[in-house]
Amino acid sequence: MATQLRMFEEESQSLYTQAKERERIERKFAPLIREELQLGQMVSYVGNKNVPILRLYRYKEAFAFRFVQEFIKIFKLSSHDYLFDPFCGMGTTLFAAMQHQIPSIAIDKLPIAVFVARTLPLFFSIEPQDLQRTFEELRSHARRAPLADVASDVAIMNVAFPDETLVTLRRWKSAIDALPPPMRDIFLLLFFAILEPCSYTAKDGQFLRLKRDKIVADPEEMLKKKIYEAQKDIQAVRNLWAGDKLKLLPAVQMGDARDLTGVPFERPPTAIITSPPYANRYDYTRTYSLELCFHFVKSFEELKALRFGILRSHIESKVGVLERPPHPVIEEVVSSLKSKALNNPKIPDMLTAYFVDMQKVIHEWARVLAPGAHVALVVDNVRFEGELVPVDLVLSEMAEGAGFVVKQILVARYKGNSSQQMGKFGRVPVRESVLLWQKEK
Numbered sequence: 531m532a533t534q535l536r537m538f539e540e541e542s543q544s545l546y547t548q549a550k551e552r553e554r555i556e557r558k559f560a561p562l563i564r565e566e567l568q569l570g571q572m573v574s575y576v577g578n579k580n581v582p583i584l585r586l587y588r589y590k591e592a593f594a595f596r597f598v599q600e601f602i603k604i605f606k607l608s609s610h611d612y613l614f615d616p617f618c619g620m621g622t623t624l625f626a627a628m629q630h631q632i633p634s635i636a637i638d639k640l641p642i643a644v645f646v647a648r649t650l651p652l653f654f655s656i657e658p659q660d661l662q663r664t665f666e667e668l669r670s671h672a673r674r675a676p677l678a679d680v681a682s683d684v685a686i687m688n689v690a691f692p693d694e695t696l697v698t699l700r701r702w703k704s705a706i707d708a709l710p711p712p713m714r715d716i717f718l719l720l721f722f723a724i725l726e727p728c729s730y731t732a733k734d735g736q737f738l739r740l741k742r743d744k745i746v747a748d749p750e751e752m753l754k755k756k757i758y759e760a761q762k763d764i765q766a767v768r769n770l771w772a773g774d775k776l777k778l779l780p781a782v783q784m785g786d787a788r789d790l791t792g793v794p795f796e797r798p799p800t801a802i803i804t805s806p807p808y809a810n811r812y813d814y815t816r817t818y819s820l821e822l823c824f825h826f827v828k829s830f831e832e833l834k835a836l837r838f839g840i841l842r843s844h845i846e847s848k849v850g851v852l853e854r855p856p857h858p859v860i861e862e863v864v865s866s867l868k869s870k871a872l873n874n875p876k877i878p879d880m881l882t883a884y885f886v887d888m889q890k891v892i893h894e895w896a897r898v899l900a901p902g903a904h905v906a907l908v909v910d911n912v913r914f915e916g917e918l919v920p921v922d923l924v925l926s927e928m929a930e931g932a933g934f935v936v937k938q939i940l941v942a943r944y945k946g947n948s949s950q951q952m953g954k955f956g957r958v959p960v961r962e963s964v965l966l967w968q969k970e971k
Contacts, residue, residue: 551862555923563939566964570943572597573805573908573962578622582763582770583653586756587646587723589620590733591814593805593908598626601803601906601964607632614799614899616787616806616891617841621647623803624780631778637785637793639840641826642722642818648782649719652712654768658761664713665757669750671705678703681823683830686738690729690820691746698749699728703824718825720760724752725820737816787841788890790898798900805908806841806891809884809921811877813837813844841891842883849879849886856882856889859924863917870915877914889928896932896969905934905967910945911960922963934967 571577577594578584584595607613609631615623618636624647627634638644677700680687691699699721706717727747731738785793787806807814815822815837827833837846855861864878872878895905912919926936944959 551858566940582766605904611800635781672702675701675704720756722821802905807843808910811845847883902971903969907965937966940964
């Protein structure tokens with residue numbers, strides 16, 4: 531491990547010969563950087579594939595259940611604490627908090643994320659046999675149900691499914707919409723989980739990619755399999771968890787981490803365990819466009835409004851006339867990138883917008899957190915046209931300016947470069963890190 535870290539430092543020093551600010555910030559935080567490569571498997575969704583309930587919906591940007599458990603233990607959180615996740619995704623942090631009987635609250639700007647995080651705990655409120663009974667009732671209704679409305683003017687909806695499959699899915703959606711709560715939301719979540727296998731699409735990289743040679747699954751058969759999985763999971767969790775743990779439901783709502791004034795905190799949170807979107811050009815409104823178009827948006831205009839309303843981490847991010855890079859390192863990177871022939875000229879604007887937004891996020895955390903509150907933040911450094919962006923260090927220095935003490939920067943794993951990048955610039959590892967901060971007391 532030490533060898534890897536030395537290799538990274540040597541290659542970074544070479545790269546930063548003309549990058550004074552990056553050299554400065556690497557030198558400043560070097561004593562706090564420590565390799566903890568056993569965390570590598572915990573900072574991805576892979577760790578949730580075998581976790582009952584969490585495995586029912588693939589939210590590929592999530593970190594693992596074990597990761598949250600690890601930092602609940604490190605921070606010594608208990609039922610007296612109040613855990614906040616400002617980028618909740620599928621709700622892994624909340625799920626772990628329930629198991630440990632820790633009160634929690636979460637927000638997200640993406641409606642599918644809020645829905646999943648809010649719905650997964652509802653599986654504890656039903657009996658396994660109720661799922662099968664409801665499925666049988668739905669099966670007869672779905673065959674004659676009207677077609678549910680979808681955002682049909684979004685281009686992906688016209689090419690993602692075979693015509694017959696799309697009709698079947700719309701009928702099932704209409705039948706599910708008629709169910710009473712909580713069964714309606716539970717079946718909607720299972721329905722969203724089968725959209726990808728029942729389509730020509732794959733959540734792959736930055737976009738929802740079309741794969742025309744893909745074998746498309748039958749909706750009814752896929753839903754039946756999901757019902758079977760859910761039944762097993764409900765029983766497994768009940769066998770593992772005491773009943774009281776299942777009663778402490780988290781509070782989840784739509785919200786913007788850049789402005790927390792509307793979040794109904796019961797008291798100042800004592801900890802944050804989260805991961806913001808990475809500055810890696812991924813657009814979640816594209817990745818989850820099928821789910822969004824089936825339920826959460828009614829038109830392309832609504833989808834576009836959502837795209838430009840989320841935290842600006844994707845390539846279509848727009849920068850205000852008066853917005854400038856909010857940190858010397860980002861100013862240095864943006865200036866260098868603007869002098870290069872980029873494969874996408876919007877990258878400098880994306881980086882500027884991302885760090886402007888994250889600075890607002892950090893200041894909001896400083897405002898609402900209790901004195902002495904702990905923060906565990908998973909972030910990913912990025913590299914564009916040979917220019918490394920030390921996201922972990924920039925955010926940590928921003929945090930210092932907002933009233934946090936940077937305790938440690940744990941390297942969870944090193945990520946490689948694309949073959950094109952390696953061919954042009956050599957192999958320079960990119961850190962994926964866990965930032966540990968504490969609000970000043």
